[in-house]
Amino acid sequence: MPKISDMLKGQGRHLSFHTPGHKRAGADITELSYSDNLYAPHGVLAEAEREIAAVLGAARSFLLTDGSTCGVFSMIAAVKAAGAERLAVPACSHPSVFHALEVMGMKPVVAAQAAERGIPLQPSEEELGRALKEADALLLTSPDYYGFFAPMEAARALCDGAGKPLLIDGAHGSHLHFTPACYAGGYADLWVDGVHKSLPALTQGAVVSAKTEAWGERLRRSVRLFRTTSPSYPIMASVEYAVKYPRSPAIERAAEAFKREYACVPNQDWTKLLIPFGDRCAEAQRALERRGVYPEFNDGNYLMFYLSPCTKVRDLKRLGRIVGKLPRGEVPGQAPSGEIPIYSEGP
Numbered sequence: 512m513p514k515i516s517d518m519l520k521g522q523g524r525h526l527s528f529h530t531p532g533h534k535r536a537g538a539d540i541t542e543l544s545y546s547d548n549l550y551a552p553h554g555v556l557a558e559a560e561r562e563i564a565a566v567l568g569a570a571r572s573f574l575l576t577d578g579s580t581c582g583v584f585s586m587i588a589a590v591k592a593a594g595a596e597r598l599a600v601p602a603c604s605h606p607s608v609f610h611a612l613e614v615m616g617m618k619p620v621v622a623a624q625a626a627e628r629g630i631p632l633q634p635s636e637e638e639l640g641r642a643l644k645e646a647d648a649l650l651l652t653s654p655d656y657y658g659f660f661a662p663m664e665a666a667r668a669l670c671d672g673a674g675k676p677l678l679i680d681g682a683h684g685s686h687l688h689f690t691p692a693c694y695a696g697g698y699a700d701l702w703v704d705g706v707h708k709s710l711p712a713l714t715q716g717a718v719v720s721a722k723t724e725a726w727g728e729r730l731r732r733s734v735r736l737f738r739t740t741s742p743s744y745p746i747m748a749s750v751e752y753a754v755k756y757p758r759s760p761a762i763e764r765a766a767e768a769f770k771r772e773y774a775c776v777p778n779q780d781w782t783k784l785l786i787p788f789g790d791r792c793a794e795a796q797r798a799l800e801r802r803g804v805y806p807e808f809n810d811g812n813y814l815m816f817y818l819s820p821c822t823k824v825r826d827l828k829r830l831g832r833i834v835g836k837l838p839r840g841e842v843p844g845q846a847p848s849g850e851i852p853i854y855s856e857g858p
């Protein structure tokens with residue numbers, strides 16, 4: 512049962528002489544005597560974090576209301592506290608990884624990623640081994656935005672062999688805790704779950720976890736450096752709800768069938784449907800939006816449609832009826848610019 516939302520529902524009549532300034536109480540309260548304190552939790556938040564850790568297979572998990580970005584910063588600060596100065600990272604890591612390294616005065620050792628038909632491939636085992644030799648820890652992203660898993664088993668073996676920690680940015684993989692063989696928590700010492708992306712949490716809801724008590728203690732200290740001291744109760748309640756949300760075999764099956772029927776890229780993650788529209792991407796996106804259907808992204812070669820256990824099978828069928836009639840263009844061998852088209856800097 513979700514503990515935080517039960518606490519919020521069970522509140523008595525409130526006269527609010529506390530923040531937030533809207534004075535309406537309800538779910539959007541602050542840290543009060545009965546609602547616990549995220550900085551030093553001992554009540555309902557501590558209980559929720561313990562139960563989340565149990566679901567995710569962690570020794571310790573920490574609720575975040577500041578997105579996976581906060582989790583990435585916290586993991587990197589934790590390895591820095593353990594003595595790491597250089598972090599091996601895939602070239603296409605999220606900007607938060609490079610920003611955290613910059614803030615902490617650490618050096619990235621970049622593992623190259625090839626691209627195939629405009630899609631960045633996960634770094635090879637050899638490339639990870641090379642980068643890890645020059646670094647004190649390894650960070651992977653799994654799954655990536657295109658729905659491919661990092662070579663996590665090989666990375667775990669490399670890190671064990673070198674006695675170095677493995678961090679995984681699972682901003683797009685919180686739904687995978689049901690399947691430990693493809694889940695960050697099955698391999699990493701520290702990992703992030705972007706609960707708001709692929710499970711039904713409010714935007715910015717995330718969790719950062721540690722596999723052992725020793726890493727958990729370092730993570731507890733580093734999380735305090737980055738997360739807000741005014742955490743949103745609606746977001747925290749939604750994270751707990753989302754982590755405990757049941758698996759939906761019906762939508763998972765429907766997603767895999769959709770990939771086959773509509774010639775999607777055969778990726779590994781059921782929540783990410785990648786349709787190659789090539790040079791007709793923009794036209795396809797406009798046609799979809801005219802019908803009130805919005806994809807997650809258009810990278811100039813592919814439209815990506817992001818699912819979750821809350822996606823309705825009938826909505827997926829409607830998507831299929833529309834995309835099945837849209838013309839497809841050529842996807843070039845390489846991305847048009849020769850660069851990998853994600854996370855580019857704005858103007």
Ligand SMILES: Cc1ncc(COP(=O)(O)O)c(C=O)c1O
Pocket residue numbers: 577578579580581583604605607652656680682683705715717
């Ligand atoms: C791989 C990856 N890591 C981290 C983040 C940061 O997540 P958030 O936006 O929840 O802070 C993102 C966001 O898109 C991402 O794609």
